[in-house]
Amino acid sequence: MKTISIIGGGIAGLTVANILHKEDMKFALYERSSLQSNKGHGFIIPSEGLEILKTYVNSTDLLNDGNILNEYISFDYKGNFIDKKQLQNDFIISRKALVDLLEKNIPREFIYHDKSVSYIQKSTDGILEVFFSDDTSIVPTSIVIAADGSKSKIRTTLISDKLLRETGVHEIVNIFENSELATILGNQFLKFHHTDGGLSIGLLKVSATEVLCYAQFDINRYPLKEDSTIEINNFMQTNFKDWAYPVSLFLEKTNFENAHYWRVNELDILDDYFSENTVFVGDTAHSLLPFTSQGVTSAIKDAQVLIDSLKRNPSDYKKAFKEYSTVRKEEIAIHFKNGRLLRDNFLLPLEEQKNNIIPISFK
Structure with missing residues (x-):
């Protein structure tokens, strides 16, 4: 063979x-x-992907390394409730944890x-x-x-x-240790939106002690030119400092040393x-x-x-x-198609956005 x-x-x-x-x-x-880096990376995996993964990696280890998401709740940046949706056992896990699980099954002599x-x-x-x-x-x-x-x-x-073309919406993704915030989040996926559109922040528990935060922003309205820890911290503190709890707790508890600035691209x-x-x-x-x-x-x-x-x-x-x-x-x-619709919706003022949208594309 x-x-x-x-x-x-x-x-x-x-x-x-x-x-x-x-x-x-x-x-x-x-x-x-x-070496595989844990800097900034984490994945939301819809239930369909989770079920496939369970056939190739140890399902107990997989579930122990991540967190099931049962509910998506959105708010405006002042903490006013917008919408709530039930999730179907969607899953979040850090990149490092998933890579480690996948590599564990492969004999060392097959990986270079x-x-x-x-x-x-x-x-x-x-x-x-x-x-x-x-x-x-x-x-x-x-x-x-x-x-x-x-x-x-x-x-x-x-x-x-x-x-490969750079899009007009970029992300800052950060994974950090904080058991207090992880306990608050539980199995909820919380997302906060600026009323003018084009700026949001999502918070999710990854494990018992880990939290993932991702900030999405219109680079024309909220430019970030450098990806240094200092500049990312300044950007986050400037643009999210007045946002509702628990965003305020998140800003207080992380120093962004593991943050990753993702310049999002689209491929033809x-x-x-x-x-x-x-x-x-x-x-x-x-x-x-x-x-x-x-x-x-x-x-x-x-x-x-x-x-x-x-x-x-x-x-x-x-x-x-x-x-x-x-x-x-x-x-x-x-x-x-769904990705572009979700992006276009995100860029609109909040009052013009469709509220019944979950930030996960389904067939």
Whole structure:
């Protein structure tokens, strides 16, 4: 059996590796980072994605490392109630915790860290050789699964006419330790909105001691030019200092040392999620807006649909790629549309926004 090459060890690449390992299919995974950072990252995973994850990782460990969300409640920035919606066992977990769970299932000899792609040699048949910045390279003996993110060097080498564009709404995401705020939040997803629109903050409990905060802002009205801890702290204190409790408690209890400034990008819609001997999964194939809360679940479903297609077509990877691409593009199109609708709604003054919207995209 030939070895499948996976480029990228984020959620998409690691999920692919978990499924391949479970199916006893040979693979090697190449990840650019030496260590996984917990800086700023956390994921909301709708119940559909959670159920898929439970089939590949220990469900007890998974649930212990994250938190079930049962209720979404929105307020204006003064704390006036706007709306309440029941959630269907949606889930939140830190990136580090999920990566650790996914890596735990994969034998060490199948994962290669410090493998940042520097150059790709290609032909009309696809990728011939992948060169890494540590002066090593691989010659794929089977298909290549590109999971190296929205700024993928693999994709941009193979498909050069599709662009990644910065959107007008950015995010600051922060995970920090505070058991007091975690207890207050419980299983609720709280979100506060400025009455003028274009500025909001969400608070969620990640674990017994961890809290995730994300601030979304219109960069034209609320510009942030530097991503240093000092500048992020100044930005948050300036724009959210008069907001209602528990936002005020959050500002008091964190120093933003783990905050991540996410310059949100949109990728042009690809004609297909593959090119010759290479197939794209996760953000490499489709960079969804964060308003959908579907980035992780979409990556997980990409992995599942792709491997199922390969199993059905073991001697015809091009047929498998086409089948996978057709199925996933149809669902992703829904999330693209929903993401733009959610973003446009967010930019409106609060009195013009639709109140019955949950910041999670569903089919």
